[in-house]
Amino acid sequence: MGSSKEYIEKLRKSGLRPTKQRINICEALFDAEKTFHFTITDLVKIIETKANQKISLATVYNTIHAFQKKGYLKEIAINSSQAYFDTNTTDHHHFFDEKSKELIDLKDEDVHPIKIKKNIPGKKIKSVEVLVRLDSEN
Numbered sequence: 001m002g003s004s005k006e007y008i009e010k011l012r013k014s015g016l017r018p019t020k021q022r023i024n025i026c027e028a029l030f031d032a033e034k035t036f037h038f039t040i041t042d043l044v045k046i047i048e049t050k051a052n053q054k055i056s057l058a059t060v061y062n063t064i065h066a067f068q069k070k071g072y073l074k075e076i077a078i079n080s081s082q083a084y085f086d087t088n089t090t091d092h093h094h095f096f097d098e099k100s101k102e103l104i105d106l107k108d109e110d111v112h113p114i115k116i117k118k119n120i121p122g123k124k125i126k127s128v129e130v131l132v133r134l135d136s137e138n
């Protein structure tokens with residue numbers, strides 16, 4: 001859980017003016033104690049419900065992209081029409097529920113270490129992140 005002082009600092013470091021709307025965005029993103037996965041559409045809905053007022057989509061976009069650039073958020077690559085973001089910026093794996101469009105973290109203990117047998121000359125592996133797609137059983 002953060003304070004608005006922390007959020008103002010985060011916004012300034014990301015090159016953004018700390019407006020009330022942007023602080024509302026920070027609260028939606030960083031107040032939750034656990035990892036938060038979201039699309040821009042999800043986030044707009046959450047903020048508008050919480051603050052009971054409309055927020056400009058452009059403000060949400062530029063804040064999220066500035067935070068991503070600064071490393072406060074990361075984008076999770078999913079072959080989807082919408083970009084997914086994560087407040088957990090460490091390397092980790094995910095389930096993606098194709099029905100609910102929800103991302104669920106997979107912890108290290110949920111996965112055996114992944115061994116990559118192929119080498120690319122002159123290159124080293126930076127990270128391995130797996131996306132496991134889920135479908136309903138019936």
Ligand SMILES: [Zn+2]
Binds near residue numbers: 037086088093104
């Ligand atoms: Zn995650």
